Amino acid sequence: MITETAHFTTEQQKMSRYAKAMAHPVRVFILDFLSERTCCYSGDMAEELPIARSTLSEHLKELKKSGLIQGEINPPYIKYCINREHWEEARELFMKFYNR
Amino acid sequence: MITETAHFTTEQQKMSRYAKAMAHPVRVFILDFLSERTCCYSGDMAEELPIARSTLSEHLKELKKSGLIQGEINPPYIKYCINREHWEEARELFMKFYNR
């Protein structure tokens, strides 16, 4: 993997990171699901997905890593929601990218 | 990999495919580069990227597979350009996705 970031603009690097977060149907589903409600728990999504809970957990971790979602621990639950700040950043990047 | 597509909408599947195409800085660079001019050759891009030509070729293949670009053979050159139809589809999907 090329990590010589010098050749790419910050925007190009951010774009690719957000895109990577969205590069799996389960993760797009999660983002859709979360943006339809204020927040929800991992279990709510697990019921609607044909994957193991541990797998869902890994996808949630990926999305957290990208910044698009955040998880608030409230044991034994974890409340997930969209991270509006990064969502907005991604929105602007994709807007700018596609509208030309 | 989950290919039981029944659980995901067509839009979710398309989104994830377009996002996957954009999930690498080199490929974002290529899309940027192509959308700044009408068309160009593989060699034009190779000069500006710190990767082997064969690697660039693989990234171009990925982008072609996604539909975002197309290549017109004009030996010994291959003229690449944005595929406007699929670009527009991706644009609309990302718009709809992020604007809510």
Added chain:
DNA sequence: CCTTTGTTTCGTAATTCTACGAAAAACTAA
């Protein structure tokens, strides 16, 4: 203290991605 509950982490395995150089392909020009 032990159990239950919701979730994550770990160990593991199969698949996919990224990358390179060497070789092949495809057409032109000499």
Added chain:
DNA sequence: TTAGTTTTTCGTAGAATTACGAAACAAAGG
């Protein structure tokens, strides 16, 4: 025909992704 140009395909290798079940965690309730 031979040589030259541009680009892709192939063989290979290492890294990352996706997936699962078992085990671990962390707090609440009995």
